[in-house]
Amino acid sequence: xKNRPRKIIAGIITFAVLGVSAxxxxxxxxxxxxxxxSITGNVTINGSISPLxxxxxxxxxxxxxxxxxxxxxxxxxxxxxxxxxxxxxxxxESLKATSGGTLTFTDxxxxxxxxxxxxxxxxxxxxxxxxxxxxxxxxDSGYSTSTHWAVNDSPLQVGTLNPNTSGxxxxxxxxxxxxxxxxxxxNQLVFQFQLA
Amino acid sequence: xxxxFRRLFLVPLLAVGILLSGASPAFAASAAPVLSLTATSxxxxxxxxxxxxxxxxxxPYSYMLYSKSAHESTFQSIPxxxxxxxxxxxxxxxxxxxxxxxxxxxxxxxxxxxLKMWMETPNEYDSKGYGKGLISVDTVSISDFNAxxxxxxxxxxxxxxxxxxxFGAWDAFASQDLSAAAESKTDAFIKTGCGxxxxxxTMVDNDQISMPNFFKxxxxxxxxxxxxxxxxxxxxxxxxxxxxxxxxxxxxxxVGTVLNVPMSHSNQLAxxxxxxxxxxxxxxxxxxxxxxSGGQGTNTFYLTSWSNCAMIQTGHSNGEATPDEQxxxxxxxxxxxxxxxxxxxxxxxxxxxxxxDKPDISSVxxxxxRTQYTVNYSSxxxxxxxxxxxxxxxxxxxxxxxxxxxSTSLKTGMKGYSIVVDxxxxxxxxxxxxTTTSSYTFSRPSGSSFYIHIAAVDNAGNISAVTHYHTxxxxxxxxxxxxxxxxxxxxxxxxxxxxxxxxxxxxxPVKVSVASLKATAGIGNAAPTAYSDWNSxxxxxxxxxxxxxVGISKTAGSGWTAVDRATPVxxxxxxxxxxxxxxxANGASGNLALTAKFGLAWANAKTVSHELTLDFTITD
Numbered sequence: 025x026k027n028r029p030r031k032i033i034a035g036i037i038t039f040a041v042l043g044v045s046a047x048x049x050x051x052x053x054x055x056x057x058x059x060x061x062s063i064t065g066n067v068t069i070n071g072s073i074s075p076l077x078x079x080x081x082x083x084x085x086x087x088x089x090x091x092x093x094x095x096x097x098x099x100x101x102x103x104x105x106x107x108x109x110x111x112x113x114x115x116x117e118s119l120k121a122t123s124g125g126t127l128t129f130t131d132x133x134x135x136x137x138x139x140x141x142x143x144x145x146x147x148x149x150x151x152x153x154x155x156x157x158x159x160x161x162x163x164d165s166g167y168s169t170s171t172h173w174a175v176n177d178s179p180l181q182v183g184t185l186n187p188n189t190s191g192x193x194x195x196x197x198x199x200x201x202x203x204x205x206x207x208x209x210x211n212q213l214v215f216q217f218q219l220a
Numbered sequence: 221x222x223x224x225f226r227r228l229f230l231v232p233l234l235a236v237g238i239l240l241s242g243a244s245p246a247f248a249a250s251a252a253p254v255l256s257l258t259a260t261s262x263x264x265x266x267x268x269x270x271x272x273x274x275x276x277x278x279x280p281y282s283y284m285l286y287s288k289s290a291h292e293s294t295f296q297s298i299p300x301x302x303x304x305x306x307x308x309x310x311x312x313x314x315x316x317x318x319x320x321x322x323x324x325x326x327x328x329x330x331x332x333x334x335l336k337m338w339m340e341t342p343n344e345y346d347s348k349g350y351g352k353g354l355i356s357v358d359t360v361s362i363s364d365f366n367a368x369x370x371x372x373x374x375x376x377x378x379x380x381x382x383x384x385x386x387f388g389a390w391d392a393f394a395s396q397d398l399s400a401a402a403e404s405k406t407d408a409f410i411k412t413g414c415g416x417x418x419x420x421x422t423m424v425d426n427d428q429i430s431m432p433n434f435f436k437x438x439x440x441x442x443x444x445x446x447x448x449x450x451x452x453x454x455x456x457x458x459x460x461x462x463x464x465x466x467x468x469x470x471x472x473x474x475v476g477t478v479l480n481v482p483m484s485h486s487n488q489l490a491x492x493x494x495x496x497x498x499x500x501x502x503x504x505x506x507x508x509x510x511x512x513s514g515g516q517g518t519n520t521f522y523l524t525s526w527s528n529c530a531m532i533q534t535g536h537s538n539g540e541a542t543p544d545e546q547x548x549x550x551x552x553x554x555x556x557x558x559x560x561x562x563x564x565x566x567x568x569x570x571x572x573x574x575x576x577d578k579p580d581i582s583s584v585x586x587x588x589x590r591t592q593y594t595v596n597y598s599s600x601x602x603x604x605x606x607x608x609x610x611x612x613x614x615x616x617x618x619x620x621x622x623x624x625x626x627s628t629s630l631k632t633g634m635k636g637y638s639i640v641v642d643x644x645x646x647x648x649x650x651x652x653x654x655t656t657t658s659s660y661t662f663s664r665p666s667g668s669s670f671y672i673h674i675a676a677v678d679n680a681g682n683i684s685a686v687t688h689y690h691t692x693x694x695x696x697x698x699x700x701x702x703x704x705x706x707x708x709x710x711x712x713x714x715x716x717x718x719x720x721x722x723x724x725x726x727x728x729p730v731k732v733s734v735a736s737l738k739a740t741a742g743i744g745n746a747a748p749t750a751y752s753d754w755n756s757x758x759x760x761x762x763x764x765x766x767x768x769x770v771g772i773s774k775t776a777g778s779g780w781t782a783v784d785r786a787t788p789v790x791x792x793x794x795x796x797x798x799x800x801x802x803x804x805a806n807g808a809s810g811n812l813a814l815t816a817k818f819g820l821a822w823a824n825a826k827t828v829s830h831e832l833t834l835d836f837t838i839t840d
Contacts, residue, residue, distance in 0.1 A: 056698040056725065060668040061590050062837040063695045064735060067720060068702035069768065069814065069830040071742075075822050076709040109709065110756065110821045219759040219821040 079107035080114075080185075080217045092147075092201040099195035101158055104215070106185035111164065111220035114182045114191065118214045119155055119174040125208035129153075131174035134198040147200025153211055154196045157182045161192035171196060174211060184220050257610045257623040261570075261630040266680045268570035268630055272563050272610045272623060281612045282561050284413035284528075287570060290605035296493075297413060297528050299464065300565045304351075304557035307372060307382040308335040308359045311394035315539065322348040331539035332390040333359045338546040339553075350546040352469045355553055358382070366399035373409060380414055383557035387434070388419020389535030398433035410440050412613065415528045415556025417549075420535030424487045426450070442492035442526035444517060446510050453485025453504030453533065457496045457522040457544075464569035465495050465525070465555040470547040474683075479544035481522070482537030489517035492526030496548065523548060528556055567608075572632040574602035576676035578685040579637065584672070585840075586664070590693065594661040595639075599676035599684060603631035632679035640673045641665060645690065649675045651683045668694035696725035697732075697803075697836045709820035719773045719811035724803040726838070729781060732812075733835040734770060734789045735797040742828030745791045748817045755820055762819025767791075768830050769815040772801050779808025788815040797835050 057065040081104070088099035106112050121129040127148050134152035142150065156171040157163050167183025185191050253276035260269045274281055286295040310333035318328040321340035329336065336359055339351030346352050358381075360372045375381055385406065387393070398406065410416055418434065418441065425435040428449035435445065459466055459477040466472045472479070478499050485504040489512050497520045498507075510519045523532045530552055534545055541549070555569075579599040586593045610623045636656035638649035643665060654660065664670065669692040676684040705717030724730045739745045746765030751757060769788030772780060784799040803810050 054698045054721075054723075055701045056696060057836070058668075058694060058696045060693045061695065062835060063697070065697060065699050065834045065836060066701075067699060067832040067834065068740075069832055070702060070704045071707060071826075071828040071830070072704060073707040073822050073826040073828065074709065075824050075826075076820050110819075111758070219823050 076109060076219060078112055078217050078219065080112065080215075081105040081107060082215065086195070088195055088197070090197070090199050090203075092203050095201060097195075097197045097199065099197075101161070101192040101194055102155070102213070103161075103190050103192045104185065105190040106187055106217075108219070109187055111184050111186045112217045113184050113220050115216040115218070116155055116172045116180045116182055116193075116213065117216045118177075118179070118212070119153060119172060120212050120214075121151070121153070121174065122210045122212045124210045127207045127209040129209050129211075133173060133175050136175075137198070137200070139198045139200055142200030142202055144202040144204055147202035148207065150200065151209070152198035155180075155193050155213065156196065158192040158194045162189045163191040164189075167191070179216065253612075253621060255610060255612050255621060255623040257608060257626055259570075259606070259608050259626050259628040261628050262566070263572070263630060263632045263679065265566070266568075266571050266630070266632050268567045268606060268608075268628055270565045270567055270608060270610070274563070274612055276612075276614075279614050279617065280561065281614055282412065282559050283563070284559055284611045284613070285565060285567065286609050286611060287567065288607045289570075289573065291573065295607070295609070296526075298567060298569045299555055299557050300560035300562070301383060301557045302354065302566075304355045304383045304554050305381065306335070306339070306355060306357045306384045306386055306553050308333055308357050308386045308388070309362050309365045309372075310335075310359060310388065311390045311396040312361050312363055313390055313394050313538075317539065322353070329359055330361070332388070332394065332535075333361075334539045334541065335359075335386055335388070335549070338541055339550060343543070345543065350470070350543075350550040351553075352550070354469055355550055357386075362387075362393075362396045362398070362402075366402045369399075369402045369405035373405060380409060380412065380559075382414065383559065384415040384417060384553050385409065386417045386419065386553065387422045388417070388532070389539065390420075391536050391538050392421045392429060393419065393431065393434075393535065397431045400433060403433040403436050406437060410437065410529060413528055413559040413611075415530075415553075416440070417552055417556055418529070418531040420484055420533045421487065423531055426487065429487065437529070438488070440526065440529040441524060441531045442490065443524065443531060444489045444491065444512060446487070446489055446519060449487070450508050450510045450519060451485040451487055451504060452498060452502050452507040452509055452519050453483065453522075453536070454498045454502045454507070455481060455483050456499035457481055458499045459495070460497050461493055461495045462573060463495075464571070465523075465551050467571075468551060468568050469554060470551050472544075472547055472551060479548065480542050481534075481545045481548075482540040482542060484522070484533040484536035486519045486521055486533060488531075489519050490521040490524035490531070491517045492524050494518065494521045494524050495552075496522040498522055523552065525552070525555070530556055567606075570606045570608075570628075570630060571604065572601075572630045572678060572680035572682060573604045574631075575682035575684040576601045576634060576678050579674040579676050579687045581672070581674065581687055581689050584689060584691060591664055592661055593664055593691070594659060595672050595674070595689065596659045597637070597674055597687070598658050599634065599637070601631055601634045601676075601678045603629040605629045635677045635679045635681075638675045638677050638683065641670055642673070643667055643670055645671055645688060647671065647673045647688075648686050649673055649683070651675065651677050651681065653677060668692070692727045693838055694726060695730060695836050695838055697730060698723040698725060699834070703814075705814055705816070707816070707818060707822070709822050714820065715816045715818070717814040717816070719813050720770070720832075721809055721811050722803060722834070723807060723809040724779065724805060724836075725807060726805060728805050729802050729808075729839045730805075731784075731799055731802050731837045731839050732810075733797045733799040733837065734794060734832070735835040736794060736831065736833035737768065737770060737789065737791050738831055739765070739768070739791075740829045740831045742826055746817070747792045748790050751817075751819075754817050757819030757821055759819075759821040759823050762821040763823075763826075766816060766818035766828075769817075770800075770812050770832060771815065773811035773813035775801075775810070778810040779804045780810040781808070788813075802839055
């Protein structure tokens, strides 16, 4: 999964527009000041500043696996690398279940269910999927140790990544065990990256 | 003539020496008259005191003084009296004038004999008339004079009564020429060294008007005819030569002074000293300039003299004379009174005629706010050199001999300086003394530029050439009204700014200083040292401030003549204005360069503004 926040796109567009004006950093017509002995002259200095392009590398998609028999949830870390010249702040905007798989889960809070006793129907319906920063993975100090649960609408500011630094996020989940077959399900993870 | 006398006189001296070679030295010395002359300059009186002695006491002598200034090539006779007795020989005309002299005597004379009225009648300028009591005039008609000239010229003992004869004044001299006898007696009068002033249309001899006997005397004035009637004249004349004739007893004016006279004209060529010429345009009808062969001589003269004779054009307007013309006439008559029997004379012709050197300005300074200026200068007076000799004429035997030529110089010394400060480039001070010191402080006139004009003046009133000094304080500097720079944080060279060209249009170097440099919109000011690593700033830090600096760009090949600061000036440096450097005069250009320290974390496109205020100051 490759997540390109709109902010980046917007930034690219902005850059392109400002790039035209930046090609003509000229000065206006001359003025001649005159006076006796000592005179002053004013020059207005106008600066046009382009936005910094945020560049972040992350996987386009990751796959997790739920094994009811082993009662295990297995998912690889999601590594995010900051290629920007300055530090960026990574925020999980959303982690929503989406259609496209053989199942479409309903995200719920992990405390909302008695997960080991869910029925077949509820096991195939509910999941509590969460994501959090992985400690000691490159996040700048002060990163969030909280888990963003998919059911929540509030974004989670994960932490700050310095330039040329990678940080990892880990997925976690609470789920039912009553699956009667192999199924697939999709979630859409949306990041927001902003300049620190 | 002087050389001839010396040769003639040398022969008898040698003969005496041979004949008396065996005689006693004392006897031999007494046989050779010794005429010795001394000259002592008198700076305070602006004259040269002459004294001479003649060892020959066997007969009375008259004397004629000759002088030549350093500005003249030949000796000329000079006045040797402090008064002038004049005989006015006038043509007979009907109009008359009546007047009462300053001595209270009343006269009615033909208008052609107005000279006495001019010289002796009180006027608004002198209670004794234009003759100032120095000139007395007798009159005789030319008809009477022609009949028996010696009766009017001489005393009973044969000596001459008058110092000067004046023939005038009427148009065409009323066509009354000298008789042959009168011409001969006048010639003899001239040869004694006495003066003669010829009026209008006396010395004329051409195809329309001729006075043959008068014209026989023309060579004494160094005048020649123009064979074809050729006139030139007007009502204004201009002084063309400076000397006794122009300043004693009346100060008529320096060379170039224009005087008003009744309409008159010339009709001959003058080759001698030209004291006054007609001022162009020549308003007399059909005026035409003429010269003699080889370009010598001129008919532009109004008054010319040579030795003890002169010609003036007074008379064309039939007895009319302006105050200017009457002053000129008085001075000329006095000038021509040259024979004396005295043995001393204060030569007022021997004046300090040389002006001081043109002042040399050594410095022009001013106070801190340029409201007071002080100019320092110097000059030296110059002496006028003179050579003299005296010619003795034995009144019994007519023998003439000269003294040795002696030299002296007269320098009256510096009187002071005439100074004008104004806004004109070529003002000539009027000679009035502004200061006697070599330094003058004045308040600066209004306006951006002014001129100092200084002339040195000596105690004789000679005014030097004028030194003009231009002080220009008009600072004129061209620069862009605004410039734009870009910051592209994505680039390896994020900051791109054009130089700021500054052109000094002033006529003097200008010091360029930064008076102010402040962020005015979109961002704040930050010191360049605010962050150790500007590249690691957060977005908040980046957006809160940047450090913009300005300094002199490259100096090589530019108009910067001095650099006061080699590093950029930032806002924090500007507790007071900071000089950057000096731009040369007259269009020199130099660039200022912008420098910036800023963060890279620009989340959005942004425009920011700073205002740079430069100060341009005249440098000395």
